[in-house]
Amino acid sequence: MAPPYDVLLKNGHLIDPKNNMDGPADLAIKDGKIAAVGPQLPGTAQRQANVAGLYITPGLIDIHLHVYGGFDAWLFPDPHNLPHGVTTCVDTGGAGYEDFAHFKETIIDPSITRVLAFVNIVGAGMTGPPEQDTTDMDPIPCAATVECYCEHIVGVKSAHFGGPGWESTGGAIEAARRAGTIVMVDFSPKPTRTYPELLARYSPGDIHTHCYSTRTPMLDDDDRIFDFVWQARERGVIFDLGHGNASFRFHIAVPAMAQGFPPDTISTDLHRRSRLLPNATMNITMSKMLALGMPLQEVIYRSTQRPAEVIRRPELGHLSVGAEADVAVLAVREGRFGFVDATRSTLQGSQKIEGRMTLRAGEIVWDQDGLSLPSWEEGVR
Numbered sequence: 001m002a003p004p005y006d007v008l009l010k011n012g013h014l015i016d017p018k019n020n021m022d023g024p025a026d027l028a029i030k031d032g033k034i035a036a037v038g039p040q041l042p043g044t045a046q047r048q049a050n051v052a053g054l055y056i057t058p059g060l061i062d063i064h065l066h067v068y069g070g071f072d073a074w075l076f077p078d079p080h081n082l083p084h085g086v087t088t089c090v091d092t093g094g095a096g097y098e099d100f101a102h103f104k105e106t107i108i109d110p111s112i113t114r115v116l117a118f119v120n121i122v123g124a125g126m127t128g129p130p131e132q133d134t135t136d137m138d139p140i141p142c143a144a145t146v147e148c149y150c151e152h153i154v155g156v157k158s159a160h161f162g163g164p165g166w167e168s169t170g171g172a173i174e175a176a177r178r179a180g181t182i183v184m185v186d187f188s189p190k191p192t193r194t195y196p197e198l199l200a201r202y203s204p205g206d207i208h209t210h211c212y213s214t215r216t217p218m219l220d221d222d223d224r225i226f227d228f229v230w231q232a233r234e235r236g237v238i239f240d241l242g243h244g245n246a247s248f249r250f251h252i253a254v255p256a257m258a259q260g261f262p263p264d265t266i267s268t269d270l271h272r273r274s275r276l277l278p279n280a281t282m283n284i285t286m287s288k289m290l291a292l293g294m295p296l297q298e299v300i301y302r303s304t305q306r307p308a309e310v311i312r313r314p315e316l317g318h319l320s321v322g323a324e325a326d327v328a329v330l331a332v333r334e335g336r337f338g339f340v341d342a343t344r345s346t347l348q349g350s351q352k353i354e355g356r357m358t359l360r361a362g363e364i365v366w367d368q369d370g371l372s373l374p375s376w377e378e379g380v381r
């Protein structure tokens, strides 16, 4: 008789914020879906792994990284996501309406990682003279692209614009409103377009990324968070971490966290440079939030359920029975660890998160220690 399950993870500590679960549990998968969750599940499986000492969580969701576009910056999604437990990633503005079909064909479709996208307000996306040509910022074809690729596109991106006007950010907001979606904005304030003015233009649900960057002037001269920032959060504006090469600074994050201003969503802004010295992988970015005092359960919440809600994909980011089986198995190592930020300064921490196993739609696609595999004596010859 065939075993009842395809995969069975045994003896883990399961954290699933959406279902209020935080404790010992097994997790069973059948036909790519979560089949059962609970302590000491009976039954067997084609592939079984003892994950004692490890955490079972929903597959992580990174809503800001770069897997397409120019700047020689983007990275292939699978090798830079799956080993870190990330099963859904959102490219932020690599493609505009002119090259979205190419992005879908070359990156989205062939990837194991679920690749979603914010489409750039710039028609050429992050290619050519990147994101400065105001004549290529047209909300109408941008909004049409959101509607055409609604399976993949979760919003509109404005980024890296150095001009004095509102063509980039205002255009992205207009495109998003036309298409009934949200924006994610990477903003550098100018005297002609200030940060408080930007926050006033956002609608609830719009995302401000790089919240702990100097380009997001949230602190006054005494390191107090400005009232207009609190008011924007109360109004429903989303603040995303967006680590990146230059955008996660401990000298901003420490006072912000001390005043109770965590990022809504933990994201990496992963690209070729941020992957190197600041090591902006999802697991390291989450570890930095642990070192800043965020409890593990909240770190998981802001890397799973919360980003799913923010990008309006409520079917993702949890381990409910019947959900697609995107699962991360994470180690939380104890010790002394140094973490590097955008200023190349360090913060010491005592815990470090590491991906051990990743399942995407029920398939084991990462198994660092071969926990689900037979020993060589019993294996294939």
Ligand SMILES: [Zn+2]
Binding pocket: 064, 065, 066, 092, 244, 269
């Ligand atoms: Zn970015």
